[in-house]
Amino acid sequence: MLDVQKIREDFPILKREVNGKPLVYFDNAATSQTPQVVIDAIVDYYSNYNANIHRGVHTLSQEATDAYEIARKKVQCHFNSKHAHEIILTSGTTHSINIVATGFTNLLTKGDEIIVSALEHHSNIVPWQMLCERTGAILKVIPMNEEGELLMDVYDQLLSDKTKLVFTNHISNALGTINPIEKIIQKAHKVGAAVLIDGAQSCPHIKPDVQNLDVDFYVASAHKLCGPTGVGLLYGKEEWLNKLPPYQGGGEMIDQVTFEKTTYAGLPHKFEAGTPNICGGIAFGVALDYMNSVGFDNIAEYENELLEYGTKKLLEIEGLRIYGTSKNKTSVISFNIGTIHPYDIGSIVDKLGIAVRTGHHCAQPIMDFYKIPGTIRASFSFYNTKEEIDTLVEALKKAKMMLS
Amino acid sequence: MSIQELQEEIVDEFSMFDDWMQRYEYMIDLGKSLPLIDEKYKIDENIIKGCQSKVWVHAEMKNDKIEFTADSDAIITKGIIAILIRVFSGQHPKDIMDADTAFIDEIGLKEHLSPTRANGLVSMIKQLKMYAIAYQTQLN
Numbered sequence: 001m002l003d004v005q006k007i008r009e010d011f012p013i014l015k016r017e018v019n020g021k022p023l024v025y026f027d028n029a030a031t032s033q034t035p036q037v038v039i040d041a042i043v044d045y046y047s048n049y050n051a052n053i054h055r056g057v058h059t060l061s062q063e064a065t066d067a068y069e070i071a072r073k074k075v076q077c078h079f080n081s082k083h084a085h086e087i088i089l090t091s092g093t094t095h096s097i098n099i100v101a102t103g104f105t106n107l108l109t110k111g112d113e114i115i116v117s118a119l120e121h122h123s124n125i126v127p128w129q130m131l132c133e134r135t136g137a138i139l140k141v142i143p144m145n146e147e148g149e150l151l152m153d154v155y156d157q158l159l160s161d162k163t164k165l166v167f168t169n170h171i172s173n174a175l176g177t178i179n180p181i182e183k184i185i186q187k188a189h190k191v192g193a194a195v196l197i198d199g200a201q202s203c204p205h206i207k208p209d210v211q212n213l214d215v216d217f218y219v220a221s222a223h224k225l226c227g228p229t230g231v232g233l234l235y236g237k238e239e240w241l242n243k244l245p246p247y248q249g250g251g252e253m254i255d256q257v258t259f260e261k262t263t264y265a266g267l268p269h270k271f272e273a274g275t276p277n278i279c280g281g282i283a284f285g286v287a288l289d290y291m292n293s294v295g296f297d298n299i300a301e302y303e304n305e306l307l308e309y310g311t312k313k314l315l316e317i318e319g320l321r322i323y324g325t326s327k328n329k330t331s332v333i334s335f336n337i338g339t340i341h342p343y344d345i346g347s348i349v350d351k352l353g354i355a356v357r358t359g360h361h362c363a364q365p366i367m368d369f370y371k372i373p374g375t376i377r378a379s380f381s382f383y384n385t386k387e388e389i390d391t392l393v394e395a396l397k398k399a400k401m402m403l404s
Numbered sequence: 405m406s407i408q409e410l411q412e413e414i415v416d417e418f419s420m421f422d423d424w425m426q427r428y429e430y431m432i433d434l435g436k437s438l439p440l441i442d443e444k445y446k447i448d449e450n451i452i453k454g455c456q457s458k459v460w461v462h463a464e465m466k467n468d469k470i471e472f473t474a475d476s477d478a479i480i481t482k483g484i485i486a487i488l489i490r491v492f493s494g495q496h497p498k499d500i501m502d503a504d505t506a507f508i509d510e511i512g513l514k515e516h517l518s519p520t521r522a523n524g525l526v527s528m529i530k531q532l533k534m535y536a537i538a539y540q541t542q543l544n
Contacts, residue, residue: 019424142498343456348480351424359456373457373477402429403479 006152009037022354029379041286051262071285085267096234101127103244110136119170122362146323148175163193170202174363175324176332207296227287231280248273303331306380331380348399411507420512431483438486441473463535500536
């Protein structure tokens, strides 16, 4: 069981007020808040052993290098990759996706196909469109139903020996749907396609096991996992990472350099050009320790409770419609009230100290599907409470009264 | 009335309210009196970019003065554009170009003035002034 009051003590920001009201933070799908241990790790790094890594013989550089490589090991353990060098530390999910999308340029030829899901965030659509422009490959989309679930029978039809890459998020940022990635991966492998899964939205709720999933690439961001912004990971199977060319040229990623020829460093450094976000990487490791100390089973159980409670309470508001009603979803509720513009509601509830996201959530195709300008999205984390949900419901009633 | 006088009038009206809810409610009411844009001008070219909601603005020159009409799909945004149009509509282009808009701060809508704010108040002001510049060029 999770003691939420005790957990809230770990997050200094939860004590602050916004517009004279206690902060209710329901924008966790955009970024999670930071526990004191992570803040301490950041302060400790800059106070005690800030140095560049992998090159100095001096003590500080050794200490920083050790801490950074320990962090990589922590990420490896958390995601259960076979080797530590299969974990590339990047600036975040978008960076990780671009490494793969750019890397596939030389592996695709005209007429090859890439399949993506209809539930994607913009950052998950554009790199593939750009890859298609470069290579002449064709982008195919797995459509979704009213509930916000992928149509798996259409996916079966889309797959063929032309399919070279399948890409989907594990969980939709706009609707919270949990996609059946195990099946998606198995089926793609049957036709010889590689699979990249975006775990940005799932990692805060589910501990993925990349070996068990047999996924080829998996990406995520630290800042949705109680870590800092500007750091994330690209997991790739060793054989795939060896096939991809380096993404950027620079320091760290080289073996030998002469003006005639440069040979590249091995994994993971081949993909880590330049000085990385050292402090961020270290803090990412600490954030994973923190999340694991809370326990992902506890987190899932408690967040499901919040989701159930929140769904029930919100639906008591007349005219409220929830978008994304799959039985398999995480603690994200996307909704509108009548025909009131989500922006109007967001503005009013902000005045009442509540942080929700409004708009199209960078997932315009999903909004087009439902023919709406956007939604209000409340996303709950394990440090939120039922009382905060009650506060949201009261605020929404007030907003509805003012706006209708 | 001059732009300055209209601004003072609005500041006066808003000073009667002592909390944000009343101010917002009044702004929503003002939105209802907005001179609505003709449906035929509600086209993509007339949408102001930089707003999370849609705002359409149309400008016409009558007797050397600019008349603005507008609409928005969000109620609060409609109130904001209504306030701006009340101040700027029926004014000489030159006066609109030179107008200071610090009164927004005084009516308690300061938070809307940030350029990063998704409602695009700053974009709206910029767009209205762009119309003024365009018409002023014609007059010269």
